[in-house]
Amino acid sequence: xxxxxxxxxTESETETESESLDESSQNQILKFLQDLPDxxxxxxxxxLEFQRTRCxxxxxxxxxxxxxxxxxxxxxxxYDNSTRLDNFCDNFKVKVIRxxxxxxxxxxxxxxxxxxxxxxxILIAEVPTMAIEKVLIxxxxxxxxxxxLSHRLxxxxxxxxxxxFEYAExxxxxxxxxxxxxxxxxxxxxxxxxxxxxxxxxxLPHGSEFPLISEDSKSGSSSKPRTYTSFxxxxxxxxxxxxxxxxxxxxIILSKLGPGQEIELEAHAVKGVxxxxxxxxxxxxxxxxxxxxxVLLQNVEDEVAVELKKKCxxxxxxxxxxxxxxxxxxxxxxRDCTHCRECIGGGKEWEDRVSLRRVKNHFIFTIExxxxxPPETLFTEAVKILEDKCERxxxxxx
Numbered sequence: 001x002x003x004x005x006x007x008x009x010t011e012s013e014t015e016t017e018s019e020s021l022d023e024s025s026q027n028q029i030l031k032f033l034q035d036l037p038d039x040x041x042x043x044x045x046x047x048l049e050f051q052r053t054r055c056x057x058x059x060x061x062x063x064x065x066x067x068x069x070x071x072x073x074x075x076x077x078x079y080d081n082s083t084r085l086d087n088f089c090d091n092f093k094v095k096v097i098r099x100x101x102x103x104x105x106x107x108x109x110x111x112x113x114x115x116x117x118x119x120x121x122i123l124i125a126e127v128p129t130m131a132i133e134k135v136l137i138x139x140x141x142x143x144x145x146x147x148x149l150s151h152r153l154x155x156x157x158x159x160x161x162x163x164x165f166e167y168a169e170x171x172x173x174x175x176x177x178x179x180x181x182x183x184x185x186x187x188x189x190x191x192x193x194x195x196x197x198x199x200x201x202x203x204l205p206h207g208s209e210f211p212l213i214s215e216d217s218k219s220g221s222s223s224k225p226r227t228y229t230s231f232x233x234x235x236x237x238x239x240x241x242x243x244x245x246x247x248x249x250x251x252i253i254l255s256k257l258g259p260g261q262e263i264e265l266e267a268h269a270v271k272g273v274x275x276x277x278x279x280x281x282x283x284x285x286x287x288x289x290x291x292x293x294x295v296l297l298q299n300v301e302d303e304v305a306v307e308l309k310k311k312c313x314x315x316x317x318x319x320x321x322x323x324x325x326x327x328x329x330x331x332x333x334x335r336d337c338t339h340c341r342e343c344i345g346g347g348k349e350w351e352d353r354v355s356l357r358r359v360k361n362h363f364i365f366t367i368e369x370x371x372x373x374p375p376e377t378l379f380t381e382a383v384k385i386l387e388d389k390c391e392r393x394x395x396x397x398x
Contacts, residue, residue, distance in 0.1 A: 044079050052081075055290065057356040059344050067113055067360055083112070091361075103368045104375035107291070109361065116288050116363045122382045123286040125275035129372045130158045130165065130179060132279075134268040136210055136228060141262050142196075144255040153267050154279040156198050157249040157372040164240050168270040173208075173229040175238075179246055179269040180204040180229060187257035196263060198252040203245055207231035210266050228268070249371045282378055284368040290358035292337035296329065297355055305329035308354070311343045335364070 044052065051064045071082030091110035098105040108116060135150040142149070158179065168177040181201040187194045207229035235241055255263065274281030294316060300308050301322075308329050309317045318332035337356070344350045367375045 044074060044077065048074065048077075053360055054293070055358040055360055057339055057341060057344075057358070059341060059351060062358075069112075097364075099376060101374065102371065103366065104379065105364065105366050106379075108288075108363045108365055111361060111363070113360070113363075116365070119365075119382055119386060120286050120288060122385050123283050123367060123378060124281055126273050126385050127282050127373075127378055127381045128162045128271050128273050129280050129282045129370075130160050130162050130269045130271055131277075132156065132158075132181070132267045133168075133270045133272070136208075136266040136268070137264075138210065138266075139262055139264040141260075142255045142257050143261075149255060149263070149265075152254050154277075156201070156252055156254075157370040158246065158269055159248065159372060160246045161240070161373070161377075162271050164238075165271045167272075173268060173270075175207065175231045175233060175235050177270060178207075178229055179235075180208050181248070181267040181269070182209065182265075183254075183267065184264045185257065186262040187259055189259045191259055193259075194257050195253050196255045196257060197250070198248045198254060199250050200254075201248050201267065203247070204266075205234045205236040205241070205245075208266055208268070228266070282370060282373050284370050286365075286367050288363045288365045290360065291362035291364060292334050292339060293357040293359055294331045294334045294337055295355040295357065296331060296353065298353055300329040300353055302327055304353075308343060311345075312337075313340060313342060314338055317343070 052068060055065050056063050068081060069083075071080065073081045088110065093107070093109040095107040095109070096104070097107060108119075132150075132154045135146075135153055137146050137149075140146055140149060144152075160179065165179075166177045171177060180203070182204050183196075183201050185194075185196050185200050208227040210228055211225040212228055236245070257263065272280035305317075305319050305327050309315075309319055314333075314336045316331065316333050316337050318330050319327050320330050322328045339356055339358070341356065343354050344356060367378055369375045369378060373381075
């Protein structure tokens with residue numbers, strides 16, 4: 001006959017075993033914590049510093065994309081994450097990489113993405129230029145309708161510094177706020193079709209030549225006829241324009257005229273900004289991207305190195321000879337990387353070899369001017385506008 005173990009005794013043994021396991025688990029956790037390296041106060045550990053300053057691209061999606069703005073994000077380790085003026089002044093840099101008459105590429109280092117985006121938006125929408133706003137058409141027998149022709153005229157870049165002019169607003173057009181161009185082209189009969197280009201726009205420094213229809217003109221008054229502008233003096237008498245007449249971007253086709261067709265009009269340009277209409281935007285485009293950073297996590301040699309070089313469509317990698325008939329892959333042109341992630345596709349083994357990153361506070365900025373103003377002038381004007389915005393905020397808060 002089997003003997004029965006008392007229930008109380010069984011429960012006691014179970015509790016003893018459970019306590020023994022808990023004590024063993026706690027000892028393991030304590031040992032793990034004791035083996036961890038000390039975290040120096042006031043300094044981030046390497047993995048936190050990496051997450052703070054880098055965005056890493058995996059085969060499926062990027063990680064660590066956020067930018068921490070909270071000053072106490074790392075307060076537990078004694079690290080001050082706040083934005084300080086002295087740190088900004090020490091770390092902020094601008095390096096011009098390429099400068100031509102039409103575009104400019106430069107690096108902005110040590111700024112937040114919000115500031116970089118603010119700078120881009122100012123370039124597109126808030127740097128003023130001169131553009132044709134009013135078109136007075138006396139005759140248009142071309143196949144292009146008046147509205148379409150006026151729209152095309154408005155998009156022509158005018159090569160003049162807008163700082164020499166005032167905003168027209170509701171004021172009478174005068175020599176300080178309006179530029180007048182004249183276009184009069186006719187295709188003679190029995191001649192081939194001709195193209196009307198922006199070169200045909202002629203600057204009228206004395207103002208409009210079209211008479212303003214009024215009661216005085218109908219009554220046959222002998223006084224000088226009024227026009228659509230009120231210039232008190234000629235614009236070519238200003239020192240800014242005495243040796244440099246106002247012109248437009250050349251070789252832009254406005255229309256085509258057949259035999260016997262004619263266009264006669266006046267175009268009045270005023271000062272404005274891109275957020276009112278795109279014709280006043282001084283840039284064809286302004287954009288930025290984070291600086292690419294490519295790191296080889298292990299030596300990539302021989303056939304694997306050749307395969308890695310072939311994977312990259314923009315030829316970022318190169319191969320060097322390390323002797324004894326061996327080859328090794330190197331990162332030769334990291335700036336050209338477009339982060340297409342071809343080099344880390346094809347399996348986890350490629351992610352273990354190559355790490356694609358972006359530096360969060362290093363931006364490659366590109367400005368493409370429409371031709372109205374040089375790109376370096378656009379840069380300085382955008383900086384001034386951003387400075388004025390900051391001063392207004394400070395004035396409101398003080």
